[in-house]
Amino acid sequence: MLGVRLHSVGLVGAYSTKYETRSKKKSWELLREAVDGVLKSVDNGIDGKDIDFIIVSNFSDRFTGLVHTAPLVASWIRARNARGFRIESACAAGGAGLYLAYNLLRTGLARNVLVAGYEKMSMQPSGAEANEVLATAGTPDEILAGATFFSLYALIARNYLERYGATEEDLALVAVKNHENALRNPLAQYKKKITIEDVMKSPYVAPPLKLYDCSPLSDGAAAVILSSNPKKYTDTPVYIAGAGMAFDEPGVYARGDMAALKAAKEASGQALKSANLDVNKIDFFEVHDCFTIAEVIIYEMLGLAKRGEGYKLLRDQVTFFHGEKPVNPSGGLKAKGHPIGATGVGMACEAYWQLRGEAGERQVKDAETGLMENHGGSGGSSVVIVFTR
Amino acid sequence: MLGVRLHSVGLVGAYSTKYETRSKKKSWELLREAVDGVLKSVDNGIDGKDIDFIIVSNFSDRFTGLVHTAPLVASWIRARNARGFRIESACAAGGAGLYLAYNLLRTGLARNVLVAGYEKMSMQPSGAEANEVLATAGTPDEILAGATFFSLYALIARNYLERYGATEEDLALVAVKNHENALRNPLAQYKKKITIEDVMKSPYVAPPLKLYDCSPLSDGAAAVILSSNPKKYTDTPVYIAGAGMAFDEPGVYARGDMAALKAAKEASGQALKSANLDVNKIDFFEVHDCFTIAEVIIYEMLGLAKRGEGYKLLRDQVTFFHGEKPVNPSGGLKAKGHPIGATGVGMACEAYWQLRGEAGERQVKDAETGLMENHGGSGGSSVVIVFTR
Numbered sequence: 001m002l003g004v005r006l007h008s009v010g011l012v013g014a015y016s017t018k019y020e021t022r023s024k025k026k027s028w029e030l031l032r033e034a035v036d037g038v039l040k041s042v043d044n045g046i047d048g049k050d051i052d053f054i055i056v057s058n059f060s061d062r063f064t065g066l067v068h069t070a071p072l073v074a075s076w077i078r079a080r081n082a083r084g085f086r087i088e089s090a091c092a093a094g095g096a097g098l099y100l101a102y103n104l105l106r107t108g109l110a111r112n113v114l115v116a117g118y119e120k121m122s123m124q125p126s127g128a129e130a131n132e133v134l135a136t137a138g139t140p141d142e143i144l145a146g147a148t149f150f151s152l153y154a155l156i157a158r159n160y161l162e163r164y165g166a167t168e169e170d171l172a173l174v175a176v177k178n179h180e181n182a183l184r185n186p187l188a189q190y191k192k193k194i195t196i197e198d199v200m201k202s203p204y205v206a207p208p209l210k211l212y213d214c215s216p217l218s219d220g221a222a223a224v225i226l227s228s229n230p231k232k233y234t235d236t237p238v239y240i241a242g243a244g245m246a247f248d249e250p251g252v253y254a255r256g257d258m259a260a261l262k263a264a265k266e267a268s269g270q271a272l273k274s275a276n277l278d279v280n281k282i283d284f285f286e287v288h289d290c291f292t293i294a295e296v297i298i299y300e301m302l303g304l305a306k307r308g309e310g311y312k313l314l315r316d317q318v319t320f321f322h323g324e325k326p327v328n329p330s331g332g333l334k335a336k337g338h339p340i341g342a343t344g345v346g347m348a349c350e351a352y353w354q355l356r357g358e359a360g361e362r363q364v365k366d367a368e369t370g371l372m373e374n375h376g377g378s379g380g381s382s383v384v385i386v387f388t389r
Numbered sequence: 390m391l392g393v394r395l396h397s398v399g400l401v402g403a404y405s406t407k408y409e410t411r412s413k414k415k416s417w418e419l420l421r422e423a424v425d426g427v428l429k430s431v432d433n434g435i436d437g438k439d440i441d442f443i444i445v446s447n448f449s450d451r452f453t454g455l456v457h458t459a460p461l462v463a464s465w466i467r468a469r470n471a472r473g474f475r476i477e478s479a480c481a482a483g484g485a486g487l488y489l490a491y492n493l494l495r496t497g498l499a500r501n502v503l504v505a506g507y508e509k510m511s512m513q514p515s516g517a518e519a520n521e522v523l524a525t526a527g528t529p530d531e532i533l534a535g536a537t538f539f540s541l542y543a544l545i546a547r548n549y550l551e552r553y554g555a556t557e558e559d560l561a562l563v564a565v566k567n568h569e570n571a572l573r574n575p576l577a578q579y580k581k582k583i584t585i586e587d588v589m590k591s592p593y594v595a596p597p598l599k600l601y602d603c604s605p606l607s608d609g610a611a612a613v614i615l616s617s618n619p620k621k622y623t624d625t626p627v628y629i630a631g632a633g634m635a636f637d638e639p640g641v642y643a644r645g646d647m648a649a650l651k652a653a654k655e656a657s658g659q660a661l662k663s664a665n666l667d668v669n670k671i672d673f674f675e676v677h678d679c680f681t682i683a684e685v686i687i688y689e690m691l692g693l694a695k696r697g698e699g700y701k702l703l704r705d706q707v708t709f710f711h712g713e714k715p716v717n718p719s720g721g722l723k724a725k726g727h728p729i730g731a732t733g734v735g736m737a738c739e740a741y742w743q744l745r746g747e748a749g750e751r752q753v754k755d756a757e758t759g760l761m762e763n764h765g766g767s768g769g770s771s772v773v774i775v776f777t778r
């Protein structure tokens with residue numbers, strides 16, 4: 001971004017519903033729970049009329065039954081001076097909303113921005129229909145070929161495993177770790193400890209990916225409030241130290257390196273540079289483990305591991321909860337859940353709680369900096385945000 | 390907006406597909422025609438790598454079969470440095486995209502922004518299904534009550550007619566005028582001159598609204614390029630002199646005045662104030678005539694007529710093509726067509742052509758200033774933009 005940094009930007013509130021397989025609430029009731037919850041979460045209180053921009057993040061109206069949601073949110077909270085709209089960037093809708101909010105605030109285009117993400121994927125009658133909706137995040141070529149995201153990430157995984165000598169058991173470690181982390185998260189969809197054997201015995205969905213390599217279909221909503229005057233609303237805001245967004249070729253077939261997620265590399269480069277931080281200074285990470293392979297590759301894109309060596313961080317438990325660089329302490333998309341529009345916003349909620357020391361059993365000790373990575377489709381877009389106390 | 394105006398912002402290219410009832414192209418082929426077309430339309434040429442932000446405007450993936458479109462557009466035009474996302478604000482998706490582009494540019498967050506809107510409403514098997522999709526722009530209460538946009542605008546129309554003594558024939562004049570204007574527009578969906586009698590004889594859809602009071606289901610795409618350094622790309626850019634965006638209660642039932650479109654009043658107030666222009670100085674208008682009643686009320690919201698007297702501008706032919714204040718010289722949503730995501734972007738295209746003297750048979754003589762108004766749902770959000778030569 002070219003703009004002069006005029007304002008520092010901080011999170012002053014965060015709320016997430018529990019992520020669930022089949023919520024009893026309607027989509028808009030999930031959204032409303034998050035919106036009401038985030039307003040109440042602000043330490044010194046905030047009035048709806050102080051919110052001057054509303055961004056709603058959401059993948060598809062086939063997962064909500066509702067569009068034109070920003071004016072609805074404004075009406076609920078009596079944000080009489082607000083403008084805004086919905087943002088969609090496939091599974092990075094939440095990250096894209098946060099990225100825009102940060103930029104509106106630092107340039108003075110808004111003073112207090114509400115970002116709310118939601119999805120009720122169980123609105124579709126079954127997984128088959130839900131996956132048909134998800135497939136629309138592919139390129140026209142991929143859609144016409146009948147590709148699903150299972151198959152696209154399987155291409156990526158096969159390429160990675162063959163090239164770098166990682167094994168399916170290495171991928172399984174991501175699932176094992178994130179399920180274990182989710183046991184400590186009361187908001188997580190899954191409370192189920194699993195073993196490498198469980199993953200290896202689960203049926204192939206698209207080889208080498210098995211059922212337990214995949215994040216689930218989820219219902220849920222999350223919201224944060226960002227401010228260019230954060231100290232007004234809380235003594236302990238969580239600051240955005242830097243943010244990046246980048247694109248890659250959206251078609252997996254069109255990439256020079258099929259086993260890379262280049263957008264995440266570029267976005268994290270931008271974010272860390274603008275935060276003036278080295279990745280080794282980051283205390284914890286929430287990253288987009290839609291499939292186990294994605295988390296492994298993201299290690300490398302962020303610079304936590306050399307190219308082709310990401311899986312070694314799992315073998316050595318470096319990214320486990322008690323390791324040196326905890327990744328997805330929340331349980332990640334894999335076990336916390338992946339209600340798409342909410343996902344990126346939920347990552348920011350986790351950063352808010354971790355950096356305020358409010359993460360309970362899953363608190364990363366002495367966390368001072370955190371990083372989130374949220375990507376869309378098979379990596380055609382990525383948003384990275386660096387948070388500090 | 391609070392930001393200091395750092396840069397002036399101008400349109401440097403515009404392209405629109407023909408709007409059609411049933412396009413032979415797939416949704417993404419429509420989008421691609423607009424994207425390729427707008428790049429070629431730039432007088433001095435522009436390279437994809439100069440586009441650093443891409444905004445795609447679109448109502449529903451049920452009208453496109455596609456999400457995550459910004460990285461796809463970036464790939465088509467090789468915009469290697471671009472970021473972006475899709476914006477949805479119901480029928481104001483295009484306007485919202487333009488509003489954001491303008492603000493990104495004037496604050497230096499981007500240098501050249503591509504805004505592309507598209508919709509292929511004929512993807513739905515029939516009007517019944519299409520209207521089911523459109524109904525999701527209502528509030529949850531309206532959706533649960535089974536309200537359609539025909540019924541919501543009928544409430545507005547009945548309230549207006551009963552209160553102010555306007556007649557159904559007055560509403561018919563909007564349709565007659567806009568169909569006549571569309572005869573001069575090679576891009577328009579309808580090339581059919583109609584009379585007041587034709588409108589009055591058309592069947593009631595939701596009284597007092599008849600079939601010919603309604604805009605059609607349409608397929609189409611439109612795109613513009615905006616720059617903070619417009620003179621680099623053309624000697625005759627069209628400047629954005631001001632822009633406004635506002636919300637109203639999204640539920641018609643919840644409004645103090647059911648026959649007002651208050652968001653449009655607030656948005657036009659903001660836009661005209663920031664442009665430092667009186668509405669009487671504006672030479673032509675493109676406004677959101679999704680139903681004939683909307684155009685009549687918009688006259689009043691913009692300040693072209695006193696409250697309750699908008700219909701008199703039609704009786705006196707003030708807003709006809711040869712009148713003093715031409716409204717919808719393009720044919721408007723009513724006759725040019727309403728491919729939702731494209732609609733607001735298409736209004737900006739029309740402003741570009743009119744202010745460069747390139748509008749052919751429908752050229753408004755000596756046009757120096759123009760205004761577009763694009764609203765979402767039944768008026769829950771509105772965007773107004775003022776253009777100058």
